[in-house]
Amino acid sequence: MTHPRPQLTRANWTDLCGEWEFTHDDAEAGLDENWHVIGAVFDRAITVPYPPESAASGIGDKGLHPVVWYRRTFAVEPGGNRVLLHFGAVDHRASVWVNGQLVATHEGGHTPFSADITAALRDGAEQVLVVRAEDRNDPHQPRGKQDWRPEPHDIWYHRTTGIWQPVWLELVPLVWIDSVRWTPRPFDGVVELEAGFGGVPDGHRLDVRLRLGDEVLAEQSVYVRGERARLTISLPVAENRQELGRLLWSPERPTLIDADLELSGATGTDAVRSYLGLRTTGVREGRFTLNDAPYFPRMVLAQNYWPESHLAASDDELLREARLVKELGFNGVRIHQKVEDPRFLHHCDRLGLLVWGELPSAYAFSATSAGRLSREWTEVVLRDVSHPCVVAWVPINESWGVDHIATDPAQRALATALYHLTKALDPTRPVISNDGWEHTTSDIYGLHDYTPTAAGLLSRYGDTARVESTLAGSGPAGRRLLLEGRIPGVPVMLSEYGGLSFTPQAGEEWHGYATLADADALLKRYDELTSALLESPAVAGFCYTQLTDTLQETNGLLTADRQPKLPVDEVRRINRRPAAAIPVEEVAQEYDQAKRRSGGE
Numbered sequence: 001m002t003h004p005r006p007q008l009t010r011a012n013w014t015d016l017c018g019e020w021e022f023t024h025d026d027a028e029a030g031l032d033e034n035w036h037v038i039g040a041v042f043d044r045a046i047t048v049p050y051p052p053e054s055a056a057s058g059i060g061d062k063g064l065h066p067v068v069w070y071r072r073t074f075a076v077e078p079g080g081n082r083v084l085l086h087f088g089a090v091d092h093r094a095s096v097w098v099n100g101q102l103v104a105t106h107e108g109g110h111t112p113f114s115a116d117i118t119a120a121l122r123d124g125a126e127q128v129l130v131v132r133a134e135d136r137n138d139p140h141q142p143r144g145k146q147d148w149r150p151e152p153h154d155i156w157y158h159r160t161t162g163i164w165q166p167v168w169l170e171l172v173p174l175v176w177i178d179s180v181r182w183t184p185r186p187f188d189g190v191v192e193l194e195a196g197f198g199g200v201p202d203g204h205r206l207d208v209r210l211r212l213g214d215e216v217l218a219e220q221s222v223y224v225r226g227e228r229a230r231l232t233i234s235l236p237v238a239e240n241r242q243e244l245g246r247l248l249w250s251p252e253r254p255t256l257i258d259a260d261l262e263l264s265g266a267t268g269t270d271a272v273r274s275y276l277g278l279r280t281t282g283v284r285e286g287r288f289t290l291n292d293a294p295y296f297p298r299m300v301l302a303q304n305y306w307p308e309s310h311l312a313a314s315d316d317e318l319l320r321e322a323r324l325v326k327e328l329g330f331n332g333v334r335i336h337q338k339v340e341d342p343r344f345l346h347h348c349d350r351l352g353l354l355v356w357g358e359l360p361s362a363y364a365f366s367a368t369s370a371g372r373l374s375r376e377w378t379e380v381v382l383r384d385v386s387h388p389c390v391v392a393w394v395p396i397n398e399s400w401g402v403d404h405i406a407t408d409p410a411q412r413a414l415a416t417a418l419y420h421l422t423k424a425l426d427p428t429r430p431v432i433s434n435d436g437w438e439h440t441t442s443d444i445y446g447l448h449d450y451t452p453t454a455a456g457l458l459s460r461y462g463d464t465a466r467v468e469s470t471l472a473g474s475g476p477a478g479r480r481l482l483l484e485g486r487i488p489g490v491p492v493m494l495s496e497y498g499g500l501s502f503t504p505q506a507g508e509e510w511h512g513y514a515t516l517a518d519a520d521a522l523l524k525r526y527d528e529l530t531s532a533l534l535e536s537p538a539v540a541g542f543c544y545t546q547l548t549d550t551l552q553e554t555n556g557l558l559t560a561d562r563q564p565k566l567p568v569d570e571v572r573r574i575n576r577r578p579a580a581a582i583p584v585e586e587v588a589q590e591y592d593q594a595k596r597r598s599g600g601e
Helices: 241-247 315-327 342-351 367-384 409-425 454-461 464-472 519-535 568-575 584-598
Strands: 018-024 044-048 067-074 082-087 093-098 101-107 113-116 127-134 167-172 176-185 190-198 202-212 215-225 228-234 257-265 268-276 281-284 287-290 298-302 332-335 354-358 390-394 445-448 492-498 500-502 514-516 542-545
Touching: 044 067, 082 093, 082 101, 101 113, 101 367, 176 257, 176 268, 190 202, 190 215, 190 257, 202 228, 215 228, 298 315, 315 332, 315 342, 342 354, 342 367, 354 367, 367 409, 454 464, 454 492, 454 519, 492 519, 500 519, 514 519, 519 542, 519 568
Parallel strands: 298 332, 298 542, 332 354, 354 390, 445 492, 492 542, 500 514
Antiparallel strands: 018 044, 018 067, 067 127, 082 113, 082 167, 093 101, 093 127, 176 190, 190 228, 202 215, 202 257, 257 268, 281 287
């Protein structure tokens, strides 16, 4: 089983998922009546981490319940260690008690939090854990595609309330490794590590070993005092640069470097495992670059929603999702309006898939929503910054929550501020301020165009002149594409196109963009649309809508239960055709230049 936090794992951890006690609190009486102390009100059983709206939880109540409570017991023997309690995600606001003591509060439904619960434990007794979660129909909180209506409509889905990612315990010494952040600089022959510590290191030694399997690539030790330590670790490529090509990460060769970290001192020893990928990402001269060479992202839009469990998923389901993307011939995935479980990112790291990370939108603009978006997005970026698969960040989608961005300076300022906040947190990746249209400052112009014919796409994106004309006018949705003028060299990608579905039956709930009568017609149209983008020298990448059917959005290449609608080998063949924007000879030339810069063979 994959560790819930794959880039910072310990050998011993305790999974707290499974059956918990549960109750709704529609009258919001729980706090006044001390439910965190008195457990008799917990009248139902729920399977964590599946949300109570889902069938997999054992509850399956899709109604609006703004407050829910959870309770379970557990046993733990600290043995002189600290005990950490971890939550992958609780939507939207959480309060956590252990044995009646408040140990943690957290706001943000898509990001993790932890608590040192040692002081709340009772010697030799059964420990009682209680969680209260609030998830209101609030347009000012980041909610993504969770519907505010009783039943899903248009492109929105059932809500996901409360605990929806793993819960687990870890025992650590009095001073422990709390976080790791990897910043690869492969063409400089180094990796930067920033480690954060729990407790107060005082003369502790941090030992770091980087491995490729059993082969040791580098070792370094440093004595640490204070809450953080920064190391620059030299790799073999610094003296022997022909090694670089062997170590670089890409979708075609997803090489991962294992990392062993050990913090030792008078308080004990904490040993953790991590990993990293050596790669760079950026933009140059109208193209996306990977490892300093032009690269054409061929992505698919993934809602990552499951009929029985909604936004939550098992590790096996997350792995299968990544494998399906790869089998269909895509080299990347745009996770849409969701912050995905880190285990999914781990599978993308391992299998070789590019990922665009995206913040779930709020639906109203205010100081409250701006603050919530900024805080939660900061947590998202810092959580995922070390994953090599993540190659771009998207803080806003289609002006959701900033509907008047074209005319309201404050809304425009928020999009630009989120762009710069992201660059401050992570200067190594491209950032798209407002994917779809109405871009402020962006490193990639991601455009959404559901034109149903290849001729329509070519009329807008067939060559550089037509792309420039399109960018200068109103987009397909009738909104300006750029709010601050064209910046030369920024790549243009169709980050949503297609949306093809079968013609719905009479009375069938349906939302899509173009319908075809059968699989043959759907495959033919998919081929035409995708080939039009691949044949354009001015398009730097694409993202097809979408991977799977999701409730009434029946425009997936797969059904909701992940069965292919089209021959997988045919879709893969179409997706893997050469892209005119990056001629084969130019890729070879760029690759040779990169090798010469690194001294490679």
